[in-house]
Amino acid sequence: MTKFDxxxxxxxxxxPEVVARQLRENASLTAKIAQAIAERRPPFAVTVARGSSDHACTxxxxxxxxxxxxxxxxxxxSVHTLYGAKLNxxxxxxxxVSQSGASPDVVENVRMAREGGALTVALVNVEDSELAQAAEFTLPLRCGEEKAVAATKSFIASLTAFLPVLAQLEGxxxxxxxxxxxxxxxxxxxxLEAQAADLAERYRFADNLILLARGLNYGVAQEAALKLKETNGVHAEAYSAAEFSHGPKRxxxxxxxxxGFTSADAAWPATQQAYxxxxxxxxxxxxxxxxEGSTLRTPATGHPLTDPVCSALAFYLFAAHLALHKGLDPDQPPLLSKVTKTR
Structure with missing residues (x-):
């Protein structure tokens, strides 16, 4: 391992400690949100987010x-903030979903939705943020301060925060x-950090990389492509393993x-055949x-909805060590800052 950490x-x-704290401290909030959803029976759902948070929404x-x-x-x-449309x-x-809760366009859309009669839930790390105040319910990510420009623990927490609600609703x-x-x-x-570092070493001269996945892992692949751009300057793109076999296969x-991301769910047989x-x-x-047979095999967690969380964590180890292999500092990505406010 390198001395620079x-x-x-x-x-x-x-x-691990973030997820443990989140499960422990959000228990009562989870129950309230599950009860509200069960009582109001929403006919559909929409997500509002950008960047890593949007990948968590996938x-x-x-x-x-x-x-x-x-x-x-x-x-x-931007349909609302730039074009002025008020969606029904x-x-x-x-x-x-937002780590900072500070992006004006996300806040304004949640405010519009709540005023229009939607059941609004904010998954946010900064509990006194504008987004938290705009939503009817808040599920704190419980990450503590995140200093690195490249979000890691907040993405993991965004994947897990709503899962207890689903567990209660589905029994x-x-x-x-x-x-x-x-x-x-x-x-x-x-x-697995040493194994992730070894796998990353073989990509140290890569300028391009394609991430493949299907189903529950597709959002993780999207996040992986973003992180490779942010921390390594690698031109990376995420594709469905099914879609890649069309034009991109060229x-x-x-x-x-x-x-490629592997899984232990219903999508795996088709994905395995594509690979x-x-x-x-x-x-x-x-x-x-x-x-079984994955180059970097992550622990099986006992449920298809929690397996991608470990895959995302393993990829972050890979991405950080790839940057170190390239002689880069993943904490100092050019042109980027921690919070980006969009309208």
Missing amino acids: PQMLKETRQA VLKYAIETGLGLPVASLGP LAGALVLA DQQLGAALNHLPQHLAQTLE LLVEGVPLL ADLQGSRADLRTLGPA
Whole structure:
């Protein structure tokens, strides 16, 4: 291991205690939100977020749609803030995710939705932020201060904050048990840091990288692509393993390497076949996740909704060490700051 230990890695390693604190301190809030959703029976849900928070919403979309059968759409914040449209969100469940709670366009959309009769829930780390005040309900991420520009522990917390609500609404005891054991599984994932660093070393000269996934892991792949851009200056893009086999597959001829996320859920057989086909085409493909045979195999957590959390954590270890292999400081990405306010 290198002697330089960036803030990004230090905060990544806090994930187990963050999730444990969140589960413990949000219990009463979780019950209230689950009760409100059960009583109001929203016909659909929308998410409002940007950047890493929006990628967490992609994971939540799959979680809500597969668990509750509730359609989920991603709201374009500028539809209201720039174009002046007031969307009809009466009765909808509106989930806004933000580490800082300071982005004006997210705040304004939540305010509009609440005034229009939506059930609004903010997943936010800064509990006295404008976003927290604008929403009817708040689920704190419980991360403590996050100093690194590249969000890590706040993304992990964004993945887990709403899962106890789903467990209660679905009466899913398996999910409840998986959440209770998740801090332990995250701690086991941190033990893979040396393996993650070894895997990262082989990509040290890569200028481009494609991330592949399906279903619950697709949002994690989106987040992975963003982190590679932020911390490594690598041109990375995320694709569905199904969609990549169309036009993007042409990039294999150029030798672009691939990193695929694996799973232990209903999406895995189709994803596994897609990866096998790519390897048959001599693609440079390595894998990360809980499936047997993964290049970097993460702990199985006991539920499809919690497995991606460990995969995200393992990827953060990979990304930080890739930056170190490249001689970069992941805490000092050029042109970027911690909070970006958009309208």
